[in-house]
Amino acid sequence: MGKNHKSSVSTRFLKYVQIDTQSDPNSSANPSTEKQKDLSRLLVQELLDLGISDAHLDEWGYVYATIPSNSEKKVPTICFCSHVDTSPDCSGAGVKPIIHANWGGKDIVLPDDTTQVLKVEEHPDLKEQIGNDIITASGTTLLGADNKAGIAEIMAAAEILMQSPEIKHGIIKILFTPDEEVGRGTEKVNLEKLAADFAYTMDGESLGTLEDETFSADGVSLTIKGVSTHPGFAKGKLENAMKIAGDILAALPKDTLSPETTEAMEGFIHPTQISGIQEAVKLDFIIRDFTVEGLHEKETYLQNIVNSVLKNYPNSTVDFKVIEQYRNMKEVLLNYPQVADYAMEAIEKAGLKAQKRSIRGGTDGSRLSFMGLPCPNIFAGEHAFHSKLEWVSVQDMEKATEVIVNLVQIWEQRS
Template sequence: MNTERLLERFLEFVQIDTTARPEADSYPSSPGQLILGKRICEHLAAAGIEVRQDEHGIVWADLPANVDRDVPRVAFCAHLDTSPELPGAEVRPQVIRNYAGGDIPLPGSPERVIRFDETPALRQALGCTIITSDGTTLLGADDKSGVAAIVEAFTYLAEHPEIPHGPLRACFTCDEEIGHGVDHITAYKMDAVCCYTLDGVGTDTIDVETFSADEAKIVIEGVNVHPAIGKGKLVSALKAMASLVNRFPRNQLAPEATEGREGFLHPHRMEGTVERAELRILLRDFETGQLVRQAAMLERMISEVREEFPGIKVDFEVRKQYRNLRDGLKNEPRVVAFAEEALRALGRTPRRAIVRGGTDGSLLTEKGVPTPNLSSGQYTPHAFTEWACLEHIELAARWVVAIAQRWCDSEAAR
């Protein structure tokens, strides 16, 4: 692998603003995703790789097989967008080479520090190259570490035709962070026996389960009159919504109070006026059936607020987002097994994990393309203290190459 090239491209990618915009009615939801996709096309085309950006902004790249036997096509996927929860524009990366340990101050925001004692993963990065933002934005390693790893792996394979592999496909999606990553992808388009997303935290980890997920939207309409004459007439949508939010559990069924396989309800976005207020809620659980129970809990809370605030109108809807990829992976057991064997071939020890979130792989698996999620050298996503380790991104790229080789084995091709 070309480590400096990998770093250079990663730094280029994170400085392109690809923040997903949930309020947009276009795909992709932000123009920066198209810009990043174009740059990926230019990098891969320069390596002689067949690549195109389709009408939806999704980038597709293909490496033909270089062996004379039938080998199933394997795909790799990462997403171009970054989370809308924090700023993603004007990213100013900080590069720390030969990290010696200790706290990492973020220069643009002195009050924000990545604490060594509070960040166990930093111990695995001693002597490595660490990349952070300046603390005023996300870094964007979620998922530009995965993007950079796949681009480097495909470039490396193109430069080393002596490495045997079957047909390989790379797919770079848009708007994964707002649940639309694979809206325009079908199993027919992917045309692969399986896919691997590189969107995981850390190293050596294969995510084999995700949350099942829905999002609820609640709109409350109040009665707005001039406050000077509001007695007996004015009904505040804001106060009604505040009352609703106050009913959410705090010590259970909340992200700040759960871990492991525990699900939650998470009100994550609220806006409004006296006349109209809107609330968005994440529903999450590893067992899909629990989402129905969570929605029923919300309906009970809404009924209580209707009684408390006569005159309000409430609209409540729940939108399906993704489902646990666990069941789909059972249909093709080689997918996870070969990823583990490939990592062992690199002298590493694989670890299976569950992820308290979702990836494009959750939806791809549901569409018929088994897709576990691989770690890609990113850490603390969706936070100002997000960081990445260059050597761990490089390991992810090497893992892609090793997986390609494992699927090329004569036994795997049967």
């Protein structure tokens, strides 16, 4: 990539992060916040300025665009996807990005809140970045690298491809989605209009990584109905739903099966919300595992706890409802091994050591895969996301841009 292309990704990124695009989990609108469209409208204009003539924003806040094929061959249509919204966990308003050029390896103190310190010992990936240009926010907001790094990389790659007819590729689709952070990133996507065969989200973390496996996920909702009566006359009658809920929570194991006690390929049972009164309580859980069998085992385990607790409350009931949330994308991607293989090859071609990883979470790629668009996740370079210590390096974003350009050429060459 030429020098002007390399500078394009960081210039774009610095501009994008200053636009507040925080999504809202409590909104039922599409998108959940109108301000997400502020960035989407800018992206459409930039795509049009690059000569991508069909770029547009739809009513639901999705950006669609097509880079036409310049190959004589019949090549599968490949989509690159990132999300415009930032996490509700931390403010995204008034982001002041700071470039720590030629970073020397010392802890980074953020100037607007000096209690926010990016410590090398707590962020091991930083050790790989000595001499690079690290971008952080100023200490009072997140940065927005999740996922504006991905957007900047896709945009920079689009610029390269539109200006370099010698780089051969098939049809390339660009998709920018709203509301990924609130679990609704694919809710209104029009896959018929997108018309892609395979896709890649640019939303991963460490340099050189490809994620082709996610958790499978269910929710469990317990509706506990106790027996309510006047506390002055309650002996032998009252069965307090709050105490039933407390007994269920207390019976969960302390040293396993929770987010705080698991890692790698281990799943968990995690209570997320509780509300109610002595007569009735609602208790919500999320269940996570890399296999559906593992999910069902954990749901049975929780059901057994509930049954055991209810033995002490003979006149109370618990409605146990399982809600499917998303499934491990690996189940789909195993049928299309070339999708991950070509991405690994594109990473290696950029001079990096390619690594496959599993995500202890879900992505838009999980849902897209099960909607019929196989979609692993390529690194974007974002780190410490959803926090004031979020960071990305310019050099990692440049490498991710290079990987996109390599990948479209590999698809063309193999077709």
